Amino acid sequence: MATKGYGAQFTRDAISRTPFPGVIPIVTNTNRVAELLGAHGIELARHLRRMVRDDDVAQDLLQDTLLRAHRALTRLGPGANERAWLYRIATNAALNYLRDKARERRAMELHARERDADEGGHANTDGAESRLALWQRVADLPERQRVALTLRIADELEYDEIAERMGCTEAAARANVYQATKKLRLGGLP
Amino acid sequence: MKKNAVEDQAVERIVVQAFGELTGRKGKPVRYAMMADTPVGTLGLAAGEAGLCRLEYTKDEDRFLERLLGAFSGPVLRSDALDPALRALERYFEGKHLSFDDVRVDLSSLPEFARKVLRETARIPAGRWLSYSQVAAKAGNARASRAAGNALHHNPVAIIVPCHRVLRSDGSLGGYGGGTSNKEWLLQHEGATLL
Numbered sequence: 001m002a003t004k005g006y007g008a009q010f011t012r013d014a015i016s017r018t019p020f021p022g023v024i025p026i027v028t029n030t031n032r033v034a035e036l037l038g039a040h041g042i043e044l045a046r047h048l049r050r051m052v053r054d055d056d057v058a059q060d061l062l063q064d065t066l067l068r069a070h071r072a073l074t075r076l077g078p079g080a081n082e083r084a085w086l087y088r089i090a091t092n093a094a095l096n097y098l099r100d101k102a103r104e105r106r107a108m109e110l111h112a113r114e115r116d117a118d119e120g121g122h123a124n125t126d127g128a129e130s131r132l133a134l135w136q137r138v139a140d141l142p143e144r145q146r147v148a149l150t151l152r153i154a155d156e157l158e159y160d161e162i163a164e165r166m167g168c169t170e171a172a173a174r175a176n177v178y179q180a181t182k183k184l185r186l187g188g189l190p
Numbered sequence: 191m192k193k194n195a196v197e198d199q200a201v202e203r204i205v206v207q208a209f210g211e212l213t214g215r216k217g218k219p220v221r222y223a224m225m226a227d228t229p230v231g232t233l234g235l236a237a238g239e240a241g242l243c244r245l246e247y248t249k250d251e252d253r254f255l256e257r258l259l260g261a262f263s264g265p266v267l268r269s270d271a272l273d274p275a276l277r278a279l280e281r282y283f284e285g286k287h288l289s290f291d292d293v294r295v296d297l298s299s300l301p302e303f304a305r306k307v308l309r310e311t312a313r314i315p316a317g318r319w320l321s322y323s324q325v326a327a328k329a330g331n332a333r334a335s336r337a338a339g340n341a342l343h344h345n346p347v348a349i350i351v352p353c354h355r356v357l358r359s360d361g362s363l364g365g366y367g368g369g370t371s372n373k374e375w376l377l378q379h380e381g382a383t384l385l
Contacts, residue, residue, distance in 0.1 A: 030212065030213045030214065031213075031259065033212050033213055034209070034212075034213045034215060034259050034266070035252070035255055035256065035259065037205065037208060037209055037212065037213070037265075037267070038222075038255050038258075038259065038265070038266045038267050038268060039251065039252075039255055039268055040268075041205035041208065041209070041267050041268075042201055042202065042205055042267055042268060042269055042270075045201045045202075045204040045205050045208070046197070046201045048204075049197075049200065049201060049204065055200055055203070055204055058204050059204045059207055059208055059211075062204060062205070062208045063208050063211055063212055066208065066212060067212070
């Protein structure tokens with residue numbers, strides 16, 4: 001798989017047969033992971049899939065998100081807003097993936113341009129490039145704005161739905177999306 | 191949120207596969223939904239491919255999900271797929287439509303006599319009731335009223351399989367898994383004449 005996700009290496013089987021003596025295995029409570037996945041899996045998978053537009057990558061990122069959230073929530077103890085944590089971690093994971101992909105694509109295009117220049121032609125950029133560039137700029141926003149904006153544009157959620165997922169007020173969700181779009185426009189977007 | 195069936199399928203496939211990878215839970219998923227703040231409290235619903243297999247009174251989603259993960263070995267996930275059953279329950283509580291003819295129920299995991307008892311119970315119309323021994327007789331064994339009572343007490347699909355419409359022969363309420371005050375509320379809501 002193209003991603004550098006951590007999903008596969010932390011499966012239950014892998015944990016139970018950790019081959020390295022002296023290395024403390026990562027203790028994963030599979031029941032707790034099952035609870036998080038059962039309660040939030042569908043909406044998180046939809047969020048990730050809409051951002052990365054690839055089922056395998058979305059699954060990889062979902063697994064990564066669940067394991068990271070599980071560790072974070074274990075540390076935080078009861079009372080933490082698990083849904084907000086999951087969305088934060090999922091959004092960051094997807095944006096990281098998209099940033100790496102944009103970097104990869106730019107490298108490939110540079111290579112193609114050099115080759116085309118040798119052959120006297122010129123490379124063309126397509127819509128995917130500008131989409132990736134936009135996500136990259138979303139990744140540079142403050143975290144709450146970043147999460148709110150992706151829920152708004154990728155998941156097409158209403159502000160009350162965004163507020164529910166982020167554990168904030170509707171007004172705060174609206175303000176975060178507004179600030180985010182303002183910053184992106186200031187950067188020279190149409 | 192705008193959604194479509196192709197997206198829904200792809201999304202569910204992703205979650206089911208993640209379940210297999212992370213928790214070892216494989217196979218057909220059980221989907222669930224919550225219905226909070228009904229007149230009889232919070233309800234949890236769950237369905238497999240063959241139909242609705244749980245409708246339980248529960249404290250909250252965490253508790254219900256925990257029970258489902260204990261009862262089923264495959265993936266368990268919250269899903270919009272139960273929306274038709276939720277709408278049927280809404281209509282029921284609003285008093286608009288008291289029967290659940292269009293909700294498919296799956297009782298295949300139960301022993302035969304229990305299944306027969308519940309199937310007979312599902313035939314009792316709203317506003318009416320039968321006694322434990324009457325239901326036992328309809329299920330094929332008039333002397334098994336205690337076994338019938340036991341089957342009704344363990345009814346996995348409350349309200350929709352209306353075990354609350356089975357009372358003691360003298361018309362007193364008898365027991366109810368969801369609490370006798372809820373049993374009474376349901377019967378009165380349906381317009382049953384209680385003795």
